[in-house]
Amino acid sequence: MKGFTKAEIQTKITNHVIDGLERGVAPWIREWSDDGTSNPLVLSPRNGDSQRPYSGVNWLILGMLSPYKSNEWFTANQAKRLTKNDRPIPYEEYQKGTQIIFYKSWDFKDKDGVDQTRPVMRVYTVWNREQIPGLPETVRTTKFDPKSTIDKMLSNLNLKGGINQGGDKACYVPSQDAVMIPNDEAFDTPEAAVSVKAHEGCHATGAEHRLNRKLEQDTKAYAKEELIAELGSAMVCASLGIPLDKLRHTDYIGAWLERLKNDKAYVFNAAADASKAMKYLMKEVA
Numbered sequence: 001m002k003g004f005t006k007a008e009i010q011t012k013i014t015n016h017v018i019d020g021l022e023r024g025v026a027p028w029i030r031e032w033s034d035d036g037t038s039n040p041l042v043l044s045p046r047n048g049d050s051q052r053p054y055s056g057v058n059w060l061i062l063g064m065l066s067p068y069k070s071n072e073w074f075t076a077n078q079a080k081r082l083t084k085n086d087r088p089i090p091y092e093e094y095q096k097g098t099q100i101i102f103y104k105s106w107d108f109k110d111k112d113g114v115d116q117t118r119p120v121m122r123v124y125t126v127w128n129r130e131q132i133p134g135l136p137e138t139v140r141t142t143k144f145d146p147k148s149t150i151d152k153m154l155s156n157l158n159l160k161g162g163i164n165q166g167g168d169k170a171c172y173v174p175s176q177d178a179v180m181i182p183n184d185e186a187f188d189t190p191e192a193a194v195s196v197k198a199h200e201g202c203h204a205t206g207a208e209h210r211l212n213r214k215l216e217q218d219t220k221a222y223a224k225e226e227l228i229a230e231l232g233s234a235m236v237c238a239s240l241g242i243p244l245d246k247l248r249h250t251d252y253i254g255a256w257l258e259r260l261k262n263d264k265a266y267v268f269n270a271a272a273d274a275s276k277a278m279k280y281l282m283k284e285v286a
Helices: 006-022 056-064 076-083 146-156 190-204 219-240 250-262 266-282
Strands: 072-074 098-109 115-128 162-165 171-173 178-181
Touching: 006 056, 006 250, 006 266, 056 098, 056 219, 056 266, 072 076, 076 115, 146 190, 146 219, 171 190, 178 190, 190 219, 190 266, 219 250, 219 266, 250 266
Parallel strands: 162 178
Antiparallel strands: 072 115, 098 115, 171 178
16 A cells, blocks of 8 residues: 655645646535435544544545545554454455544754644545445434524624625625625525535634634635635535535636645645634534
């Protein structure tokens, strides 16, 4: 099984995003299928043992590049323990493991003897449930009503300018800390209403008194904010069991492509910010 460096992983993910956007397809818009369990399926890629959702770039790696229907992933040690088998992963499948990353703190002293901490990237391998025979079935108890849940998320933001429903525009207005959103019945589907509310809610998390992202109005700078909201909305909807069906802001594709081709870390940084936005938006309801 071939290992990859940080640069190779960044290049692989970035090239996949570029290829999709050049074809007019957002690679993070993916419809997961039910894995056969009876309870509602929470769609975010997650560790199959702890049921903890993956976030940031790992959400992209396991969501965008996965050919599998299941959203559950396991380390080799977890597979051994859960199957009670010392070699639970068939050889051919073992060679097809998916590499994801995590950051570990490295404590050291600088040249002046002052304690310092630096994040160090580590790569490790996981396998999808479909690659591991003999795993026990997962019983899920988390249930969401997507409409009431997303409305509660927006309400919990305590927007100074409130949630203003009606009209034909959906946007977050930073100067007023307010969200404008059409009435629910104006959307083609209930799922579309949820995804747009999630998108604008992710924008609202960037306010100075929340996550303090720079919400510049310059087109190129704001293009990254739109990418953060696109990814954040996809993460929220996946957690609520709603697959996204389309990009909300195709007019930023050109700016995204320009940055992606010149900065292999661009989508990684955006995914990290999107993960923070999703967690902030969902913190009181998940």
